[in-house]
Amino acid sequence: MGAFVNLDLSAPDAPDAIRQLAGALAGAASVVDSARLVADVLSREDVLSTYVGGGVALPHARSDAVTARVVAVARSGDGVPFGPKREKAHLIVLVGCPRADVSGYLTFSRDLLRRLREPGVRAGLLTAQDSASFLQLLGLGEKVTAAGPAAS
Numbered sequence: 001m002g003a004f005v006n007l008d009l010s011a012p013d014a015p016d017a018i019r020q021l022a023g024a025l026a027g028a029a030s031v032v033d034s035a036r037l038v039a040d041v042l043s044r045e046d047v048l049s050t051y052v053g054g055g056v057a058l059p060h061a062r063s064d065a066v067t068a069r070v071v072a073v074a075r076s077g078d079g080v081p082f083g084p085k086r087e088k089a090h091l092i093v094l095v096g097c098p099r100a101d102v103s104g105y106l107t108f109s110r111d112l113l114r115r116l117r118e119p120g121v122r123a124g125l126l127t128a129q130d131s132a133s134f135l136q137l138l139g140l141g142e143k144v145t146a147a148g149p150a151a152s
Helices: 014-027 034-047 102-116 119-127 131-137
Strands: 002-006 051-053 060-063 070-082 087-098
Touching (some): 070 131
Parallel strands (some): 002 070
Antiparallel strands (some): 070 087
8 A cells, every 4th residue: 555644735735635645645556547547536525525524534435546555754843624614634645446346445434533533532632743644643653664754
């Protein structure tokens, strides 16, 4: 699984944050069509906002644009407005999974969301000093390899 970390995301809205995060994964070996990945995640966001509360958004899509799961995570000090209520997400985790990996996708998303709902984990993510600590708090530390310049 490839991952990208941005600890200082600046984006005026959810579509821009999604484009930045999905675009950062373009160099990952498992991303075969970065433009398609962006389109698939944006399309999913149009159906129903992926803002899950507590300052967290989980934009995601099952997509033929990837051959293995990819993850891009970001922290935004100012927050990025998501959904019709424009609620501010300070932690954004973008996930792309192969279309055929339904079971793995659901399991991974459920486990990630459970972790993100823990107040201690969210607090730690908001203050993590480097990308390794950030990924470790998400429970992704040993499961990922960097897919781009991970911010430190």
